[in-house]
Amino acid sequence: MPELPEVETTVRGLRGVLEGEILQAVEPRRADLRRPIPADLRQRMTGARVTGLSRRAKYGVIETDRGDALIFHLGMSGRWRIDPDEIGKHDHLLLTTETGRVLALNDPRRFGSLDLVRSDSLDAFAPFAALGPEPLGEGFTAPALARALESRVAPIKAMLLDQRIVAGLGNIYVCEALHMAGIAPWKPAGQVSRARLDRLVPAIRDVLAAAIEAGGSTLRDYARPDGELGYFFKQWRVYGREGQACGCGKPVLRRVDGGRSTFYCAKCQR
DNA sequence: CTTGTAACCTGTCTGC
DNA sequence: TGCAGACAGGTTACAA
Numbered sequence: 011m012p013e014l015p016e017v018e019t020t021v022r023g024l025r026g027v028l029e030g031e032i033l034q035a036v037e038p039r040r041a042d043l044r045r046p047i048p049a050d051l052r053q054r055m056t057g058a059r060v061t062g063l064s065r066r067a068k069y070g071v072i073e074t075d076r077g078d079a080l081i082f083h084l085g086m087s088g089r090w091r092i093d094p095d096e097i098g099k100h101d102h103l104l105l106t107t108e109t110g111r112v113l114a115l116n117d118p119r120r121f122g123s124l125d126l127v128r129s130d131s132l133d134a135f136a137p138f139a140a141l142g143p144e145p146l147g148e149g150f151t152a153p154a155l156a157r158a159l160e161s162r163v164a165p166i167k168a169m170l171l172d173q174r175i176v177a178g179l180g181n182i183y184v185c186e187a188l189h190m191a192g193i194a195p196w197k198p199a200g201q202v203s204r205a206r207l208d209r210l211v212p213a214i215r216d217v218l219a220a221a222i223e224a225g226g227s228t229l230r231d232y233a234r235p236d237g238e239l240g241y242f243f244k245q246w247r248v249y250g251r252e253g254q255a256c257g258c259g260k261p262v263l264r265r266v267d268g269g270r271s272t273f274y275c276a277k278c279q280r
Numbered sequence: 281c282t283t284g285t286a287a288c289c290t291g292t293c294t295g296c
Numbered sequence: 297t298g299c300a301g302a303c304a305g306g307t308t309a310c311a312a
Contacts, residue, residue: 012305012306013305013306016305044288044289044306044307044308068305068306083306083307084305084306085289085305085306085307086289086290086304086305086306086307087289087290087291087304087305088305100290118289118290118291119288119289119290119291119304119306120288120289120290121288121289121306121307122306123307137307162282162283163282163283164282164283164284168283168284171306173306173307180305180306181304181305181306182305183305266303267284267285268284268285268286269285269286269302269303271303271304
């Protein structure tokens with residue numbers, strides 16, 4: 011479940027297990043995900059101490075006292091499992107700490123990625139260099155968004171999914187934010203009024219912040235050593251709710267293009 | 281440069 | 297029960 015809030019929740023959960031710990035074993039279990047896994051990952055990470063964990067857009071960053079940064083992306087189906095009972099065929103990287111905790115990066119579809127770069131050149135890491143502002147950061151404002159969307163004719167939804175415009179949104183939160191702001195998903199981005207952009211920016215912030223809070227409870231359950239399944243609370247207003255009533259009473263609609271679903275309310279979003 | 285579509289890969293669910 | 301088809305949170309190569 012990897013959009014920005016899920017990656018943020020994941021990083022927070024990993025922090026409790028990894029931060030300050032020495033990696034006793036680092037074991038890649040296949041050569042590639044979406045990209046090749048760095049061949050020297052085991053050698054460079056084994057014996058290193060984890061100094062910190064952070065997030066940029068949908069990427070998680072694990073830094074060590076050797077000046078290396080392990081960057082992971084969860085793709086569509088990636089997740090970290092904490093102290094799993096057994097290792098399965100989709101567990102592609104295993105980390106074992108000196109205290110005996112085990113973390114398994116599980117990703118059945120393998121759309122995720124693993125990269126290893128020097129901490130002092132994180133900004134030069136190509137996928138990072140292309141990213142737009144963090145939606146929860148100070149650089150994401152209505153004027154800045156208006157400038158980025160100026161004269162663009164692609165649908166506003168497509169622009170918000172473009173990580174160069176704003177970094178971290180995915181299909182769920184774009185649908186939610188557009189509904190909260192009352193904007194039709196197919197409106198040409200450059201034609202969205204300034205008044206609506208003024209609503210959109212806080213809508214994006216609010217939905218992400220609320221999701222991070224809700225995701226926290228998910229990961230807490232996830233981290234249980236007994237492997238008990240956690241709850242997954244859905245607070246979505248439109249995503250995954252085709253046919254159900256919007257707050258206004260009209261049914262939530264779903265439209266598919268390019269194999270991607272968009273959920274929206276034809277009355278509330280214009 | 282901008283835009284839209286196909287492809288990558290596996291698992292799960294639905295309907296016949 | 298079997299099986300085909302739709303669908304899933306992302307990114308990117310490629311064509312137009």
